[in-house]
Amino acid sequence: MTARSPSWAGYAPLDADAGVLFRAAVSDIREGLRRRRSWSYLAVENVKNRYRRTVFGPWWLTLQMVILIVGISIVFGHLLNADLRTFLPYVGLGYIVFMLLSGLTSTAAGVFIAGSSTLKSTRQPLSNLVLRDVGVEFINFAHNMVIYLVFLVIGLVPLSPKILIALPIVAVIAANGFFLGLWLGIAVARFRDLQPFITSILGVAIFFSPVFYNLDNLSPGIRNLLVWNPFTHLIMAFRTPLIGAPLLPSYYIGTAIVTVINVAVGLAVFARARSRLPYWVA
Amino acid sequence: MAEIDLGNVRARYELLSVLDYSLKRRVVETIRRRAAPPVTIDALGGIDLEVPNGSRLGLVGANGAGKSTLLAIMAGVLPPTSGSVKVHGRVLALLGGAGEGLDQEATGRDNIVSLGVQLGETPAAMRERIDDVTEFSGLGARIDHPVYSYSTGMQTRLRFSILTSLRPDILLLDEGLGAADAEFAHRADERLREFMSSAGIVVLASHGDALLRSQCDTAVWLDQGRVREQGELDTVLASYHASYVRDDTANRLVTS
Numbered sequence: 123m124t125a126r127s128p129s130w131a132g133y134a135p136l137d138a139d140a141g142v143l144f145r146a147a148v149s150d151i152r153e154g155l156r157r158r159r160s161w162s163y164l165a166v167e168n169v170k171n172r173y174r175r176t177v178f179g180p181w182w183l184t185l186q187m188v189i190l191i192v193g194i195s196i197v198f199g200h201l202l203n204a205d206l207r208t209f210l211p212y213v214g215l216g217y218i219v220f221m222l223l224s225g226l227t228s229t230a231a232g233v234f235i236a237g238s239s240t241l242k243s244t245r246q247p248l249s250n251l252v253l254r255d256v257g258v259e260f261i262n263f264a265h266n267m268v269i270y271l272v273f274l275v276i277g278l279v280p281l282s283p284k285i286l287i288a289l290p291i292v293a294v295i296a297a298n299g300f301f302l303g304l305w306l307g308i309a310v311a312r313f314r315d316l317q318p319f320i321t322s323i324l325g326v327a328i329f330f331s332p333v334f335y336n337l338d339n340l341s342p343g344i345r346n347l348l349v350w351n352p353f354t355h356l357i358m359a360f361r362t363p364l365i366g367a368p369l370l371p372s373y374y375i376g377t378a379i380v381t382v383i384n385v386a387v388g389l390a391v392f393a394r395a396r397s398r399l400p401y402w403v404a
Numbered sequence: 405m406a407e408i409d410l411g412n413v414r415a416r417y418e419l420l421s422v423l424d425y426s427l428k429r430r431v432v433e434t435i436r437r438r439a440a441p442p443v444t445i446d447a448l449g450g451i452d453l454e455v456p457n458g459s460r461l462g463l464v465g466a467n468g469a470g471k472s473t474l475l476a477i478m479a480g481v482l483p484p485t486s487g488s489v490k491v492h493g494r495v496l497a498l499l500g501g502a503g504e505g506l507d508q509e510a511t512g513r514d515n516i517v518s519l520g521v522q523l524g525e526t527p528a529a530m531r532e533r534i535d536d537v538t539e540f541s542g543l544g545a546r547i548d549h550p551v552y553s554y555s556t557g558m559q560t561r562l563r564f565s566i567l568t569s570l571r572p573d574i575l576l577l578d579e580g581l582g583a584a585d586a587e588f589a590h591r592a593d594e595r596l597r598e599f600m601s602s603a604g605i606v607v608l609a610s611h612g613d614a615l616l617r618s619q620c621d622t623a624v625w626l627d628q629g630r631v632r633e634q635g636e637l638d639t640v641l642a643s644y645h646a647s648y649v650r651d652d653t654a655n656r657l658v659t660s
Contacts, residue, residue: 132480132483133480133482133483134483135483135484135485135486135487135488135489136483136484136485136486137485137486157524159521159526159527160521160522160524160526163517163518163521163527164518164521164522167510167514167517167518171507171509171510171514239500239503239504239505240505240522241481242476242481242482242499242500242504242505243481243497243499243500243504243505244481244505244519244522244523245479245480245481245495245497245523246522246523246524250522312425313425313426313427313430314425314426315425315426315427315428316427397483400476400481400482400483401417401418401482402420404417
């Protein structure tokens with residue numbers, strides 16, 4: 123009967139010591155993960171509501187993506203003198219995963235601003251709000267991955283056991299989206315001018331990510347610059363096994379470094395600022 | 405067994421203006437070494453309060469006395485700046501504006517499930533409750549309309565019906581049912597009584613004496629974030645009303 127399960131501490135007072143705040147944050151995350159039926163339901167509802175009055179629902183996004191991928195592949199393929207049969211899946215999968223990363227980042231930034239009414243009136247783990255938003259992005263991603271299935275069927279990409287490497291990478295991307303929400307969501311709730319800043323960064327991020335072009339075709343100077351873009355590593359780690367290109371360990375080392383930093387920052391910021399958040403969105 | 409135990413609970417808000425929410429300004433001020441700490445407001449200044457099982461507690465006090473902050477802390481949606489909060493039992497709270505926590509774009513029916521799910525119920529358990537909640541709320545066919553098309557009173561009715569269908573041990577109400585109509589208020593009253601008879605705690609913050617008298621037997625008078633008086637409802641209400649009448653006379657004596 124009691125909803126206050128002993129495992130979930132709720133908020134710690136603002137002046138609690140660091141250990142107490144950290145344990146409260148971890149118990150929030152644990153309770154959030156335990157309520158997977160809650161946030162997965164809310165994520166599905168959110169997508170359904172968003173497309174209630176449309177015929178194609180989220181497939182509309184997928185259709186838009188097909189148009190974009192085909193258009194870009196034709197134009198850039200011509201400019202770069204690339205073979206469309208290899209270039210189309212390269213751009214396609216790159217763009218699909220880029221849109222996932224970009225979507226995860228922008229919802230992470232707004233998660234606690236958008237959820238302020240909920241978190242002020244409904245007692246629930248804050249991680250629940252983030253998990254719901256991550257779920258929404260992955261529902262869209264799953265729709266877009268139908269494009270990949272088409273690539274498979276028409277033989278543009280190889281069917282080999284290597285493609286299974288992409289699965290744990292998808293899980294790693296989900297984890298990154300979650301921890302990003304924990305720290306970026308809180309940072310934006312405190313410093314509101316971060317949100318337009320992030321929007322403008324995301325606007326140009328695609329040009330600094332290996333979506334349309336191949337890293338190998340870049341001059342070493344530019345390539346070294348792209349290494350600092352976290353998206354680069356995640357895109358390469360995800361796409362390379364799916365298109366059957368040679369796997370380089372550097373993609374996975376890069377992904378591991380990005381993830382470790384993101385998780386550490388996420389835990390640190392969430393533990394420190396979680397109790398303050400309701401005062402900032404008040 | 406429901407119980408609320410507050411020990412030296414303080415809540416201090418920082419007055420953050422639009423500029424205080426700017427990272428750019430924070431960076432510039434830090435470089436110029438001009439960063440001034442923001443002005444703070446002590447919404448609650450050390451509250452010790454025990455609310456035992458079976459309490460029907462009214463919160464009275466002027467605007468800004470800390471009633472809503474205290475309810476938010478009891479509800480677990482706001483942590484205290486310092487102090488200890490112990491709450492045993494399932495707490496549900498009707499706080500904030502009428503539509504707070506409702507998805508305005510979704511239908512009333514969808515909101516029944518999604519609000520319940522956010523409060524820890526499973527979607528299946530909430531779907532089973534849809535008919536009961538709809539009936540109690542009296543929304544009829546409107547339950548299939550999006551919530552933004554509801555009046556304030558209808559949104560309150562929906563939230564109250566959802567929350568009480570979850571059988572909380574502790575129910576917290578800010579200004580009762582506000583804009584709900586008389587017919588609904590009557591039914592809500594019955595549900596509250598039924599809920600009270602099965603033990604539990606009701607805490608109600610209100611400026612309406614009639615509402616307080618119908619729901620509460622004890623009261624706490626909050627004054628500038630502190631407990632000024634606590635006890636039988638009638639006694640506390642009498643002192644509270646006497647205070648501003650006396651203040652008023654005092655003021656008039658000064659000005660005349």
